[in-house]
Amino acid sequence: xxxxxxxxxxxxxxxxxxxxxxxxxxxxxxxxxxxxxxxxxxxxxxxxxxxxxxxxxxxxxxxxxxxxxxxxxxxxxxxxxxxxxxxxxxxxxxxxxxxxxxxxxxxxxxxxxxxxxxxxxxxxxxxxxxxxxxxxxxxxxxxxxxxxxxxxxxxxxxxxxxxxxxxxxxxxxxxxxxxxxxxxxxxxxxxxxxxxxxxxxxxxxxxxxxxxxxxxxxxxxxxxxxxxxxxxxxxxxxxxxxxxxxxxxxxxxxxxxxxxxxxxxxxxxxxxxxxxxxxxxxxxxxxxxxxxxxxxxxxxxxxxxxxxxxxxxxxxxxxxxxxx
Numbered sequence: 001x002x003x004x005x006x007x008x009x010x011x012x013x014x015x016x017x018x019x020x021x022x023x024x025x026x027x028x029x030x031x032x033x034x035x036x037x038x039x040x041x042x043x044x045x046x047x048x049x050x051x052x053x054x055x056x057x058x059x060x061x062x063x064x065x066x067x068x069x070x071x072x073x074x075x076x077x078x079x080x081x082x083x084x085x086x087x088x089x090x091x092x093x094x095x096x097x098x099x100x101x102x103x104x105x106x107x108x109x110x111x112x113x114x115x116x117x118x119x120x121x122x123x124x125x126x127x128x129x130x131x132x133x134x135x136x137x138x139x140x141x142x143x144x145x146x147x148x149x150x151x152x153x154x155x156x157x158x159x160x161x162x163x164x165x166x167x168x169x170x171x172x173x174x175x176x177x178x179x180x181x182x183x184x185x186x187x188x189x190x191x192x193x194x195x196x197x198x199x200x201x202x203x204x205x206x207x208x209x210x211x212x213x214x215x216x217x218x219x220x221x222x223x224x225x226x227x228x229x230x231x232x233x234x235x236x237x238x239x240x241x242x243x244x245x246x247x248x249x250x251x252x253x254x255x256x257x258x259x260x261x262x263x264x265x266x267x268x269x270x271x272x273x274x275x276x277x278x279x280x281x282x283x284x285x286x287x288x289x290x291x292x293x294x295x296x297x298x299x300x301x302x303x304x305x306x307x308x309x310x311x312x313x314x315x316x317x318x319x320x321x322x323x324x
Contacts, residue, residue: 001079001089001105007057007114010106011050016042019049022103026056029063031174061120064102066130067178068095070138077125080118098180137175140166142223144176144191148184149222149265150214152311153192153205162216205311212315222309225261233303234260240300244293258285263301264308275302 011019020040027037038052053060068076075092076099078084089096089111099105104121106112113121124130147154147162154162163169177186183194189206196202214222221227228234241247241255263278282297309315 001111001113003115003118004112005114006116008050008054010103010112010114011053012046014103016046016049018103019046019053022053022060023049025102026053026060026063028174028178029060029067032067032171032178033059033063035059035063057116058120061104061117062124062130064099064104065121065124066133066137067175068134069141069179069181070134072181073125073131073134076121080121080125094181139220140172141176141179141181143216143219144172144182144184144223146214146219146222146224146227148191148193149227150219150309150315151205151211152196153190153202154211155190155206155209156188158209158211159191162219165216205314208314210314212309212313212320214309214315222265225256225265228260228264228304228308231304231307233300233307237297237300237304240296259301260304264305278302 020042023038023040029035030037038056040049040052065073065076072095075095079088079092096105096111100107100111104113104117106114143163147159160169163172166172173186176182185192185194192202196205218227221229237260238247238252238255241251245251259278259281262281263274278301279298282294282301286294286297306318308317310318313321
């Protein structure tokens with residue numbers, strides 16, 4: 001990444017619409033950070049709009065950084081404060097593309113950062129209060145992810161109950177609305193997973209308000225993809241794997257990342273496809289002496305899902321519904 005010209009030089013190279021987009025983003029952020037909006041007019045001269053952006057440059061950069069989650073904060077910190085190899089940029093292209101979109105970085109022949117933005121970022125990323133703020137809001141990002149994992153769709157009234165005890169709860173909706181990694185959509189009535197497309201299913205979920213209530217700690221665990229650690233069937237699976245294979249802690253992490261998490265957390269709306277993909281994944285990753293062990297592993301992993309919240313049951317598990 002090249003440290004290059006000053007921010008104003010890059011801004012002058014942008015179109016008027018691109019400049020106005022920066023102001024629009026800033027005006028979204030002020031609802032979160034209790035600042036004053038910037039007025040603008042499409043008929044204003046380009047230089048005037050550039051000057052308005054330069055005036056709020058420091059606050060804009062800080063607000064954008066404070067809208068990141070903890071993972072992205074740590075990636076950016078390493079990117080700015082340490083020397084990294086080229087493959088680090090490729091691995092973290094999603095964040096880099098976002099920062100290019102927000103005009104903190106600029107993609108020319110090489111990736112470039114304005115010299116004054118670089119200095120600002122170094123200061124912001126070393127600020128302990130910024131880290132503390134991001135860490136606090138990271139938990140809320142994970143909580144909302146967990147709510148979506150539990151229900152698929154939640155009406156805003158019930159969501160308000162979930163967040164009722166959180167400090168700055170009124171800022172949560174504008175905060176998550178600006179969060180670029182969210183996999184849900186927000187409107188006045190509901191928050192809904194992007195995986196939901198069937199109007200009939202959406203209507204059914206929205207009308208069914210018999211939710212199973214979880215603690216905020218449990219929602220965060222779902223958002224962190226760690227909720228299954230406490231499930232009895234998962235513990236039984238790990239015990240079975242250790243009995244049949246030479247299994248270490250890193251192997252458990254491998255099974256989590258490649259088998260359990262994709263099946264439980266990422267395939268909630270595609271039951272048949274999820275089961276098929278699960279079997280194909282197990283066959284690819286493990287060597288079996290016979291079909292018996294393969295089917296046993298498949299069976300044990302599927303049992304975990306019976307103790308996992310399901311959308312169609314509004315967060316209740318299959319076991320809980322069957323035992324009613």
